[in-house]
Amino acid sequence: xxxxxxxxxxxxxxxxxxxxxxxxxxxxxxxxxxxxxxxxxxxxxxxxxxxxxxxxxxxxxxxxxxxxxxxxxxxxxxxx
Amino acid sequence: xxxxxxxxxxxxxxxxxxxxxxxxxxxxxxxxxxxxxxxxxxxxxxxxxxxxxxxxxxxxxxxxxxxxxxxxxxxxxxxxxxxxxxxxxxxxxxxxxxxxxxxxxxxxxxxxxxxxxxxxxxxxxxxxxxxxxxxxxxxxxxxxxxxxxxxxxxxxxxxxxxxxxxxxxxxxxxxxxxxxxxxxxxxxxxxxxxxxxxxxxxxxxxxxxxxxxxxxxxxxxxxxxxxxxxxxxxxxxxxxxxxxxxxxxxxxxxxxxxxxxxxxxxxxxxxxxxxxxxxxxxxxxxxxxxxxxxxxxxxxxxxxxxxxxxxxxxxxxxxxxxxxxxxxxxxxxxxxxxxxxxxxxxxxxxxxxxxxxxxxxxxxxxxxxxxxxxxxxxxxxxxxxxxxxxxxxxxxxxxxxxxxxxxxxxxxxxxxxxxxxxxxxxxxxxxxxxxxxxxxxxxxxxxxxxxxxxxxxxxxxxxxxxxxxxxxxxxxxxxxxxxxxxxxxxxxxxxxxxxxxxxxxxxxxxxxxxxxxxxxxxxxxxxxxxxxxxxxxxxxxxxxxxxxxxxxxxxxxxxxxxxxxxxxxxxxxxxxxxxxxxxxxxxxxxxxxxxxxxxxxxxxx
Numbered sequence: 001x002x003x004x005x006x007x008x009x010x011x012x013x014x015x016x017x018x019x020x021x022x023x024x025x026x027x028x029x030x031x032x033x034x035x036x037x038x039x040x041x042x043x044x045x046x047x048x049x050x051x052x053x054x055x056x057x058x059x060x061x062x063x064x065x066x067x068x069x070x071x072x073x074x075x076x077x078x079x080x
Numbered sequence: 081x082x083x084x085x086x087x088x089x090x091x092x093x094x095x096x097x098x099x100x101x102x103x104x105x106x107x108x109x110x111x112x113x114x115x116x117x118x119x120x121x122x123x124x125x126x127x128x129x130x131x132x133x134x135x136x137x138x139x140x141x142x143x144x145x146x147x148x149x150x151x152x153x154x155x156x157x158x159x160x161x162x163x164x165x166x167x168x169x170x171x172x173x174x175x176x177x178x179x180x181x182x183x184x185x186x187x188x189x190x191x192x193x194x195x196x197x198x199x200x201x202x203x204x205x206x207x208x209x210x211x212x213x214x215x216x217x218x219x220x221x222x223x224x225x226x227x228x229x230x231x232x233x234x235x236x237x238x239x240x241x242x243x244x245x246x247x248x249x250x251x252x253x254x255x256x257x258x259x260x261x262x263x264x265x266x267x268x269x270x271x272x273x274x275x276x277x278x279x280x281x282x283x284x285x286x287x288x289x290x291x292x293x294x295x296x297x298x299x300x301x302x303x304x305x306x307x308x309x310x311x312x313x314x315x316x317x318x319x320x321x322x323x324x325x326x327x328x329x330x331x332x333x334x335x336x337x338x339x340x341x342x343x344x345x346x347x348x349x350x351x352x353x354x355x356x357x358x359x360x361x362x363x364x365x366x367x368x369x370x371x372x373x374x375x376x377x378x379x380x381x382x383x384x385x386x387x388x389x390x391x392x393x394x395x396x397x398x399x400x401x402x403x404x405x406x407x408x409x410x411x412x413x414x415x416x417x418x419x420x421x422x423x424x425x426x427x428x429x430x431x432x433x434x435x436x437x438x439x440x441x442x443x444x445x446x447x448x449x450x451x452x453x454x455x456x457x458x459x460x461x462x463x464x465x466x467x468x469x470x471x472x473x474x475x476x477x478x479x480x481x482x483x484x485x486x487x488x489x490x491x492x493x494x495x496x497x498x499x500x501x502x503x504x505x506x507x508x509x510x511x512x513x514x515x516x517x518x519x520x521x522x523x524x525x526x527x528x529x530x531x532x533x534x535x536x537x538x539x540x541x542x543x544x545x546x547x548x549x550x551x552x553x554x555x556x557x558x559x560x561x562x563x564x565x566x567x568x569x570x571x572x573x574x575x576x577x578x579x580x581x582x583x584x585x586x587x588x589x590x591x592x593x594x595x596x597x598x599x600x601x602x603x604x605x606x607x608x609x610x611x612x613x614x615x616x617x618x619x620x621x622x623x624x625x626x627x628x629x630x631x632x633x634x635x636x637x638x639x640x641x642x643x644x645x646x647x648x649x650x651x652x653x654x655x656x657x658x659x660x661x662x663x664x665x666x667x668x669x670x671x672x673x674x675x676x677x678x679x680x681x682x683x684x685x
Binding site: 016017039040043044047048051056057058059062063 | 112113114141142298299300301303304305307310311312
């Protein structure tokens with residue numbers, strides 16, 4: 001699965017979890033850029049991504065993401 | 081399941097439709113946290129408000145979201161106070177805490193089993209056999225503090241039972257093992273709940289056993305976010321919590337309506353005949369025996385059973401009378417309807433005989449067509465989706481926890497007999513010329529008692545369950561009733577009625593509160609089984625007599641409308657009370673000097 005494809009699927013998930021249909025993300029997007037992305041909705045996001053791609057992040061992975069791009073990288077490795 | 085307060089509004093109908101969709105979905109798959117959360121955007125106006133405080137030693141923000149969203153599905157607008165992370169002891173023991181300031185009607189406490197487990201692991205081995213007792217004494221002191229500081233109900237979650245992998249199966253033999261201690265806590269919590277009527281156990285152990293420890297927690301979220309539960313387990317726990325709140329609020333189901341062919345036995349009685357229907361040893365009969373055994377258990381508990389079947393009545397009755405393997409017999413069924421009319425009309429008929437709300441009924445039928453017809457026409461009736469395979473019928477029904485309750489009294493068990501007596505009374509009515517003749521012929525005798533430890537459970541139960549003949553619909557627990565019994569400002573009366581066909585038991589409750597020289601009627605409720613018997617006149621005569629003797633001058637009543645008590649809208653007017661407006665509230669006053677006692681056909685015992 002390509003990064004672009006993953007990015008677009010994550011964008012769909014984020015729109016749903018953050019309840020914002022106009023949300024657009026790029027690889028450099030971080031939680032600071034999105035008003036609805038706080039520590040609580042972050043948990044919902046992680047769980048939604050895990051359900052969508054059928055895998056589980058590890059504790060370390062969840063804590064190591066600095067932006068959306070790094071998250072996509074981790075997902076790409078898991079689903080390849 | 082339960083009705084919001086303003087029936088008839090568009091929103092209500094939309095919700096009913098939504099509910100029936102949800103019901104179907106619940107059986108097929110569990111509702112996810114994300115789906116449930118969408119409820120928060122719905123319109124909560126008109127739903128009954130209940131104030132709920134939540135305290136835990138784990139992070140509960142997502143749980144409070146799930147709780148409010150589950151409340152919506154049950155027709156409740158839950159106003160939730162989150163005591164904050166790890167604030168159980170501080171907020172419960174401190175009488176001036178924000179939690180008490182919030183004025184909760186229910187306090188939900190969740191001690192996280194993983195923290196409890198860590199405390200166990202850090203306990204010196206020599207002290208481990210006393211570990212459960214230490215925790216239980218903490219829980220006891222929490223309940224006592226809640227009792228001192230508020231009148232809130234207390235919902236305490238018990239614990240999932242898991243092995244720590246130290247002794248294996250041998251754990252059961254050792255009082256110092258984790259499994260021994262956690263099981264002891266769960267067992268003793270039941271004893272504590274028996275001791276404190278205000279304590280209700282939120283049965284997490286059952287949920288964990290049903291859904292599995294793996295589905296219950298998310299190790300990553302436990303470590304990184306102090307979340308005791310996986311996100312998608314929260315709807316399960318929240319729904320269970322809401323069930324208890326509904327029961328406390330008096331929203332309980334009272335009647336199970338059963339189809340016959342391929343629901344209570346395999347095959348079609350009209351085609352296959354008595355010898356060939358599958359029940360007991362024949363064919364897949366044991367699957368249906370299980371359903372019948374469960375229905376019988378419910379009947380013994382006080383749930384009323386009714387039959388609604390497309391059949392010729394004499395044919396449908398045959399198995400109940402003659403088949404040796406039938407668990408249910410004719411006397412177990414309060415209302416038996418077998419004809420070729422629509423089931424929707426027949427369920428309406430059953431409802432009117434039993435004088436209960438449609439939302440107190442559950443309808444079980446193997447036919448998807450009949451289920452859908454009933455769901456569409458009577459959205460308040462709960463119609464569980466049934467699996468295709470009869471082997472799964474009994475467990476599917478049991479898993480739904482359809483008959484949650486907040487109290488059980490001995491009278492419950494007699495209810496089927498009471499409805500059968502009522503059916504005989506109805507037959508009698510037709511043979512008399514007028515109502516007066518009929519009432520006289522009943523030879524009614526009533527008894528009045530103050531509140532006592534013996535009648536407190538039934539009194540509390542009536543306040544929780546009576547919806548129609550209930551002037552102010554204030555719900556009380558047993559403990560509240562005991563408090564009222566010992567309060568000098570209050571007077572409580574419990575009325576029982578019997579006639580020549582049998583006893584109705586305790587059927588009316590009045591709670592008065594004195595204010596200077598007047599008596600305010602805090603509660604006046606009556607079981608609908610004794611409507612049109614003249615009982616309200618008997619009660620009023622008694623209240624005036626008791627009031628006069630104690631030196632009071634008047635009774636002051638109030639009618640607070642709900643979706644269900646329109647029946648008593650004109651109660652005070654028809655008894656001769658005069659309307660008055662006081663501080664913006666509409667009240668009804670009866671001065672004793674103006675009162676002439678009303679004749680009735682009830683003797684004082």
